[in-house]
Amino acid sequence: MKRAKINYLEKKRLELLNLSIDSVIKYGWNDSLFEKISIHKKINYNELITLFPDGYKDMLKLSLDYINDQLENQISQYDFKRQPVHKRIRKIIISKINLMNKKKKFYRRTYYFLLIPINYKLLTTNLYKSVDLIWYIAGDNSTDFNFYSKRVILSGVYSSVILHFLNNDNMFETEKKLDDNLLKVSKIPLIKKNLLSFFKIFRSYSI
Secondary structure, three states, rough: OOOOOOHHHHHHHHHHHHHHHHHHHHOOOOOOOOHHHHHHHOOHHHHHHOOOOOOHHHHHHHHHHHHHHHHHHHEEEEEEOOHHHHHHHHHHHHHHHHHHHHHHHHHHHHHHHHOOOHHHHHHHHHHHHHHHHHHHOOOOOOOOOHHHHHHHHHHHHHHHHHHHHHHHOOOOHHHHHHHHHHHHHHHHHHHHHHHOOHHHHHHHOOO
């Protein structure tokens, strides 16, 4: 699951992403974003296009993948194999929220953009990647239908908590909501009906 060592090209892309965060917060993700970044950050427009050939959506995807990479690297420092699964998942989600909190305005802007109906596929793909990574880090070894049912159920827990976090600054309340929602995870073995349609959706977007 971990990426190989970041090469020069990836470092440059991350450098431009970090330089562009203020512009994203101010102007949002849109077709004119690179022009604004070029003007206000004095970055060569052609360099932006070369490193992000699909435009701002390439940069957006990089930002979402990068925070998942940061999360995986951070959690790799912990040894929680003896902890119950729900406590592992709690630790992982709280760790991601803390990472996002460092650039909260940026991620709020990004997730609100993803909620626009036209971005449904991008939102669903990112959601699947996020919950899949959480289960992977937590040591999930399930196969077949259990593999997908766990991810479908956790996606509801995860998305609800992330939206709560983005909409308020009370971390205690966010953690409480996470704790309440994680009760659903304990019911995963019992919930198997009516998930076939979700199974098909998540499988199609994971390819």
